[in-house]
Amino acid sequence: MIVLPWKPFRISLSSELMLCLVFVMGIFLPALTQDLPDDPYERGLVLLKQFKYGEAKASFDQALSKDPNHVNAFYQRGRALVALEQIDAALADFDRAVQINAEFAPGYVGKAMVAIARKDFGTAMAQIDKAQSLEPENAEAFYQKGIVLGYQNNIDGAINSLKRCLEIQPDHAYAHYQIGLAYNQIRRIDLAIEHLDKFLHLAPEAPEADQARRLLSNLR
Numbered sequence: 001m002i003v004l005p006w007k008p009f010r011i012s013l014s015s016e017l018m019l020c021l022v023f024v025m026g027i028f029l030p031a032l033t034q035d036l037p038d039d040p041y042e043r044g045l046v047l048l049k050q051f052k053y054g055e056a057k058a059s060f061d062q063a064l065s066k067d068p069n070h071v072n073a074f075y076q077r078g079r080a081l082v083a084l085e086q087i088d089a090a091l092a093d094f095d096r097a098v099q100i101n102a103e104f105a106p107g108y109v110g111k112a113m114v115a116i117a118r119k120d121f122g123t124a125m126a127q128i129d130k131a132q133s134l135e136p137e138n139a140e141a142f143y144q145k146g147i148v149l150g151y152q153n154n155i156d157g158a159i160n161s162l163k164r165c166l167e168i169q170p171d172h173a174y175a176h177y178q179i180g181l182a183y184n185q186i187r188r189i190d191l192a193i194e195h196l197d198k199f200l201h202l203a204p205e206a207p208e209a210d211q212a213r214r215l216l217s218n219l220r
Helices: 040-049 053-066 071-083 087-100 105-117 121-134 139-151 155-168 173-185 189-202 209-219
Strands: none
Touching (some): 040 053, 040 071, 053 071, 139 155, 173 189
């Protein structure tokens, strides 16, 4: 039986960028057969679910050309830019979102993602605290907090934060993935299997799906 070291997983082949994509703005599920909406913002959301980050960014570009103050489009384009490893551009979008609306909690969550990608965990926690002061039940804020705590080797704290995320948003696919890795780390194999199975049910086409399947094969 193989035990993988638990750490927040990455979003791409690069080993330096955190996984930061299952956001409070929507459920992260495969949308491989979903028709693309005509509205560029809605189309971008679907493309994010299909892991087509460059196309999603282009759609949000179009949405913002129509409405330069579309706060959610800035946030969602920031998500796509994080996935594309364009961290400075992502931060600019998250900054613009909170400039438009200083009480827009997801914008601060986005700023936390950028801080995590830069390994600036103090700043990340400050941004998460800000988001939670505005929206205490923001699932993604708890998710990102779990990522930070995982990097800080506070596995119990990470599990508690990820559990809180899942209480708010039970279909947060990557929270199931991360908590499955965390439970594997502390040898709660039953819970690791349960959550990795849920991850694969929610996101069978995710980039991490094959790794999850390999881990489950070794755990069973």
